[in-house]
C-alpha cells in the first residue's frame with residue numbers, strides 16, 4: 001500500500017498521525033510506504049488496492065479559525081472529483097482540543113459532512129456533529145453565532161421557491177469560504193431540485209474566484225455568474241438593456257442585505273424567506289417613465305434607500321397604497337380600518353358556529369393577533385435605516401398613492 005503525502009504537509013503528517021488515520025479506517029497490519037509528492041492540497045491519498053482514499057488533513061492547531069479546515073476543502077474536493085478511480089473522501093483533525101469545537105469550526109464540520117466528507121476522528125470518540133438537513137438550520141446557527149452584524153458577512157445565501165442565490169466576496173480566505181458554502185448549498189439544492197446561482201461580489205481589490213474553484217462549483221451544478229457584481233452602494237453598475245435585468249435585481253437584493261441584513265419584513269418581522277420580497281419604494285415602472293438619464297435610472301433601481309424587505313402581504317398593501325409614510329411614521333388609509341371591522345364581523349359569524357368556548361377564545365385571539373400585524377398602527381421606521389434619501393423615495397410613494 002502506498003500513501004502519498006505532499007511535501008508541504010509532511011511535517012504535520014508523521015508516522016503516528018498516519019497510524020491514527022489507518023486505525024480509524026480499519027486498515028491495520030498492512031505494510032505501507034510513504035511517497036512524498038510536490039502537489040498542492042492539504043490531503044494525503046492512501047492507495048489501498050484499487051481504491052484511492054483521500055484524507056483532508058486539518059491545520060496543526062485550530063487557533064487560526066479559517067485556516068484550520070475550511071481553507072483546504074475546495075482544492076482537495078476538486079482533485080477528488082476529477083479522480084476516475086474508485087475513491088472515498090474523509091477529513092482528519094490534528095487538533096481535537098476545545099479550540100477545535102468553536103461554533104465556527106463546528107459549522108464547517110457540519111457543512112463538509114453534508115457534502116459527504118466524514119470526519120475520521122469521530123470514529124475515535126470525537127463528538128459527533130450531524131450534517132445539516134436544511135438551509136434554515138444552518139442560517140439559524142449562523143445568525144446566533146454572528147449576532148447578525150450584517151456588514152460583517154462575506155457570504156449571503158438567499159432562498160426562493162426554485163433557487164438559491166449565493167453572494168460571495170471572492171478575495172483570499174473569503175473566496176474559499178464562499179466556495180465551501182456553495183458546494184454545501186448545492187448538495188441541499190440537489191435534494192430539493194432547486195437551482196443555485198453564484199454571484200461574485202466585488203471587494204477591496206478583489207479578484208474573481210480561482211479557475212479551480214469555478215470548475216468545482218460547476219461540477220456541483222452551481223451556475224457561476226461571470227461578471228463581478230458591484231459592491232454595496234449605488235455607484236457602480238453597467239449599462240443594461242433593461243433596468244429590470246437579473247443583474248440589477250441581484251445588485252438591489254445585495255444592497256438590501258447590506259442595509260437591513262437577512263430577509264425579514266420591515267413591518268411585521270416575518271422572516272420566512274420565500275415570502276419576503278425586495279420591494280421598491282419608488283416603483284421601477286415609475287423610474288422607467290421618468291425623464292432621468294439612464295445612469296440615474298439604474299442608480300434608483302438598485303439604491304438600497306429605495307427599497308425595503310416586505311412580506312407578500314405588506315408588499316401588496318404598500319404598493320396599493322393601503323399604507324404610506326409621513327416622515328418615519330406609518331399612516332394607514334381608512335380602508336384598512338374598514339377591512340379590520342369587516343374581518344371582525346366575519347370572524348364573529350364564523351366563531352358563532354363553534355361551541356367549545358376555549359377553542360373559540362383561542363381562535364379569536366389568533367385572528368386578532370394576525371389582524372393587528374396587518375393594521376400596522378404606530379409603526380415607525382428605525383433611525384438606523386431612515387435617511388434623507390429614503391425620505392425622498394417615501395415622499396414619492398406617498399404622492400403616488402394619495403395624489404398630494
Ligand SMILES: [Zn+2]
Nearest residue numbers: 265268311314
Ligand atoms: Zn409583513
